[in-house]
Amino acid sequence: MNGIGFGIGxxxxxxxxxxxxxxxxxxxxxxxxxANIIDSVARYTSLxxxxxxVTVPLSSxxxxxxxxxxxxxxxxVRFTSRESEVxxxxxxxxxxxxxxxxxxxxxxxxxxxxxxxxxxxxxxxQPLPNxxxxxxxxxxxxxxxxxxxxxxxxxxxxxxxxxxxxxVRDGRIRVLYSxxxxxxxxxxxxxxxxxxxVDNTRFGVNLVVYALTR
Amino acid sequence: MSAAPAxxxxxxxxxxxxxxxxxxxxxxxxxxGRRAILSIGAAFVTLILVRGGLASTNAGSAWWLLAAAALxxxxxxxxxxxxxxxxxxxxxxxxEEYRAEQSGGAPDFALTTAVELLGARSELPASLEQAAARxxxxxxVDGALAAERRRAWQWPVVFVLCCVLLVLFxxxxxxxxxxxxxxxxxxxxxxxxxxxxxxxxxxxxxVRVQPPAYAALPVQSFxxxxxxxxxxxxxxTVSGEGGVPTVQVAAVDSATAGRSRATVTAVGDDWRxxxxxxxxxxxxxxxxxxxxxxxxxxxxADSVPRVSLExxxxxxxxxxxxxxxxxxxxxxxxxGLTRAHFxxxxxxxxxxxxxxxxxxxxxxxxxxxxxxxxxxxxxxxxLAALQLQAGDVVHLRAVARDGHPGAEREFxxxxxxxxxxxxPSEYDSVAVEPAPPPEVDKSLLSQRMLLLxxxxxxxxxxxxxxxxxxxxxxxxxxxxxxxxxxxxDVVFQRLSGESAAEHAHTAGDGHDHGVDVQGGKLSLSxxxxxxxxxxxxxxxVIAINQPLLEAYxxxxxxxxxxxxxxPHGAIPPMKRALEAIERxxxxxxxxxxxxxxxxxxxxxxxxxxxxxxxxxxxxxxRTAVPHRVAERDARLVRAAVLxxxxxxxxxxSVALLRVEAxxxxxxxxxxxxxxxxxxxxxxxVTMPFVQxxxxxxxxxxxxxxxxxxxxxx
Numbered sequence: 001m002n003g004i005g006f007g008i009g010x011x012x013x014x015x016x017x018x019x020x021x022x023x024x025x026x027x028x029x030x031x032x033x034x035a036n037i038i039d040s041v042a043r044y045t046s047l048x049x050x051x052x053x054v055t056v057p058l059s060s061x062x063x064x065x066x067x068x069x070x071x072x073x074x075x076x077v078r079f080t081s082r083e084s085e086v087x088x089x090x091x092x093x094x095x096x097x098x099x100x101x102x103x104x105x106x107x108x109x110x111x112x113x114x115x116x117x118x119x120x121x122x123x124x125x126q127p128l129p130n131x132x133x134x135x136x137x138x139x140x141x142x143x144x145x146x147x148x149x150x151x152x153x154x155x156x157x158x159x160x161x162x163x164x165x166x167x168v169r170d171g172r173i174r175v176l177y178s179x180x181x182x183x184x185x186x187x188x189x190x191x192x193x194x195x196x197x198v199d200n201t202r203f204g205v206n207l208v209v210y211a212l213t214r
Numbered sequence: 215m216s217a218a219p220a221x222x223x224x225x226x227x228x229x230x231x232x233x234x235x236x237x238x239x240x241x242x243x244x245x246x247g248r249r250a251i252l253s254i255g256a257a258f259v260t261l262i263l264v265r266g267g268l269a270s271t272n273a274g275s276a277w278w279l280l281a282a283a284a285l286x287x288x289x290x291x292x293x294x295x296x297x298x299x300x301x302x303x304x305x306x307x308x309x310e311e312y313r314a315e316q317s318g319g320a321p322d323f324a325l326t327t328a329v330e331l332l333g334a335r336s337e338l339p340a341s342l343e344q345a346a347a348r349x350x351x352x353x354x355v356d357g358a359l360a361a362e363r364r365r366a367w368q369w370p371v372v373f374v375l376c377c378v379l380l381v382l383f384x385x386x387x388x389x390x391x392x393x394x395x396x397x398x399x400x401x402x403x404x405x406x407x408x409x410x411x412x413x414x415x416x417x418x419x420x421v422r423v424q425p426p427a428y429a430a431l432p433v434q435s436f437x438x439x440x441x442x443x444x445x446x447x448x449x450x451t452v453s454g455e456g457g458v459p460t461v462q463v464a465a466v467d468s469a470t471a472g473r474s475r476a477t478v479t480a481v482g483d484d485w486r487x488x489x490x491x492x493x494x495x496x497x498x499x500x501x502x503x504x505x506x507x508x509x510x511x512x513x514x515a516d517s518v519p520r521v522s523l524e525x526x527x528x529x530x531x532x533x534x535x536x537x538x539x540x541x542x543x544x545x546x547x548x549x550g551l552t553r554a555h556f557x558x559x560x561x562x563x564x565x566x567x568x569x570x571x572x573x574x575x576x577x578x579x580x581x582x583x584x585x586x587x588x589x590x591x592x593x594x595x596x597l598a599a600l601q602l603q604a605g606d607v608v609h610l611r612a613v614a615r616d617g618h619p620g621a622e623r624e625f626x627x628x629x630x631x632x633x634x635x636x637x638p639s640e641y642d643s644v645a646v647e648p649a650p651p652p653e654v655d656k657s658l659l660s661q662r663m664l665l666l667x668x669x670x671x672x673x674x675x676x677x678x679x680x681x682x683x684x685x686x687x688x689x690x691x692x693x694x695x696x697x698x699x700x701x702x703d704v705v706f707q708r709l710s711g712e713s714a715a716e717h718a719h720t721a722g723d724g725h726d727h728g729v730d731v732q733g734g735k736l737s738l739s740x741x742x743x744x745x746x747x748x749x750x751x752x753x754x755v756i757a758i759n760q761p762l763l764e765a766y767x768x769x770x771x772x773x774x775x776x777x778x779x780x781p782h783g784a785i786p787p788m789k790r791a792l793e794a795i796e797r798x799x800x801x802x803x804x805x806x807x808x809x810x811x812x813x814x815x816x817x818x819x820x821x822x823x824x825x826x827x828x829x830x831x832x833x834x835x836r837t838a839v840p841h842r843v844a845e846r847d848a849r850l851v852r853a854a855v856l857x858x859x860x861x862x863x864x865x866x867s868v869a870l871l872r873v874e875a876x877x878x879x880x881x882x883x884x885x886x887x888x889x890x891x892x893x894x895x896x897x898x899v900t901m902p903f904v905q906x907x908x909x910x911x912x913x914x915x916x917x918x919x920x921x922x923x924x925x926x927x
Contacts, residue, residue: 023630023632024609024630024632032813034813035813035814035815038815038817039815039820040824042815042817042820042821042822043820043821043822043823043824044822044824044826044827044828045822045828046821046822049817051814051815051816051817052812052813052814052815074561074563074566074568075561075568075607075609076559076561076570076609076630078609078611078629078630080629080630081629094836102566103568108568108570109559109561109568109570113559120624136829137831138828138829138831139826139828139829140829155566172836184566189813190813190815190820199824199825199826202826202828205828209828209831212833213831213832213833213834214834
């Protein structure tokens, strides 16, 4: 096993990649990301993983079943009061919310509104140091979060974001926020990984491992 | 109390008599002193014994009872050991005995004889007077008196000192126990049920709450209270008389635990301490002379305005970006509103390119001093003025701000409504054009009607013959079967993504849809190997509409029961079916943009085929969160026990427990408020404690039945 210390056994529930579905905005803008992360988890670890992700309404307490929630979109994010309440409980119970700005634009509607909603629910986002264990818990990313082609090509806000942002409590990441547009970077069919010289979804494995082990 | 000098030349007999009288008074004073010391000792012993006895019987510690017992015991000893006064002859005998002891000879009784003659006012022979004077001179009475005093007082004084030390130790220990209990429970001082509150050593205090200027609220003054509620940012000033105490301020919330010392200033004979209220509860612990008192400051955050968007009531899709929408919202704030408006975010674009603009409408402002707490916001949204294009999305909400001056101050906002301008190419069933209800909605109506009919038949079946019930029930079963088949079509259509056209699939048609038919019910196929969504292939079964599948199977159960003439048994599955259909309706609204592509990863194929290798990591164990209810229960029980011996401490413990529970357990906090009120009043607080414990344990008591002999507590 070159992965983390879970055996593949019937007693261990498989990891299920969950995409958060919120009332406003286009929550399903990156439909191939879940399959890609699932593929990477299977490709690099021995973690039991369900072959298909699920979409979970953020207003449903079903989110409590999933240790990692992926939330993305281009349009404004406005949580309903129920969604805020459930998300607050989810984070208090140890869940990890990964939010990615599919707009890759700091002046975009998603970035502005999502940050506002996260601040209300979980507290203000702070830059996550690139020495954080998130970047070392499986693959080692010496320079912090891997860059994306959207950043390097100058699309969106034409910035290379040095850090991810996070809400950390008691030494543990509760909300991880990315302006790097991993939603675009990872939204391709996993079969096409064979055309890549370096798998750019490896950071997704770190995300999953961090969510499951911290 | 000093003896006369025993040296010097002899004087006439009158002087001899005077010296003997002084010695007599000194000796009597020594005996009286011994008597007083023994009485004081007896009083202290009684004090200790009575206090111990009261403590062991949990009868409280009434100071007047202790004082009365001590005085009684002291008086009894004073009366019981009163000595007979020593006269001059006995005094002379004492001197002569002392001289004989010193010289080793026998006493000559010259002094005694001389004193007796002088007492009888007879003439003293000169030889006798000289002998008496010599005896007095040789005897060194001063030393004798000092020795007598030492002998009489030494051990009684030691005894009394021991008693005093014992009392001091007892008082200090009680004070420490009170302080420690306060620290352990996060509380402080105490008072007892059934007795009046004990006198406060720190004296009474006055509390003044000055709200922050922006709130424009009046200053509040309180007397000797144990807790105050204050808006965050208020200055809470505590003042009292006497020496300056130390004041330690600590947050009750464990997440922000930490103590700081407040500045206390002396103003004449008074002292004054100020604490700034925060958004959470704090304790101000005042200490002076080994005594502690607690003031709980219940900090209250200035709440963010509450905003409710009343019109438009729901999301919409418009075919044309024209028309005027009335906007209406209400806003409310605990202090006062200053500004409110509607906010629109207009998003244009598609794919990866979006532009966004923000528009504010219907702004209203209020003077902060006016303190407008509730306001209605109205406006009109002219869609044409927004120059919307097809595909644009408008997010609308109402926003309100209060007068809080903080730079990072949060504002209140309503729920968001979204409007979308339909693209010409898309057909949207929610558009303005009337359309027949979708299949699921029709099913919902029919299922509800079938359920009503079945319930009606269930009620009527007692009055009907069995044959008639069976006939009606089977009629309903046929309707239920038709409805089930219709729902089954919807389930399958959603699976294949096709409408019921020329190549419509059904479960069990021989194709591998991933659906099995088992005894009439649909279930996911375990043998399906279709994983990937590929060109020309059917959709994988995993995309089945789960609520509709549940509805289908529940309808099957209901139909079977109805077929057997059991309408009562059919009702639960019919309700399950109705509930599942409703869930399906709610879910289908979320898929207006279409179903995202589904990819199922072949885990077995890709498992551990990656070229890169990560590093093994270990799972960190999170510390268990302490069971809050159990901890609170233990603290409540401790406070209840404490209330019987030290009600001040119990009151402070309960007050702290209450403020901690305010946020997450308001009902328990309210029950503790009743306990506090009981402790303040004095008297029996058993019932409030019992009620609080029941609320904490979520215990619901059944009402007493009529045959119950007693009233349950």
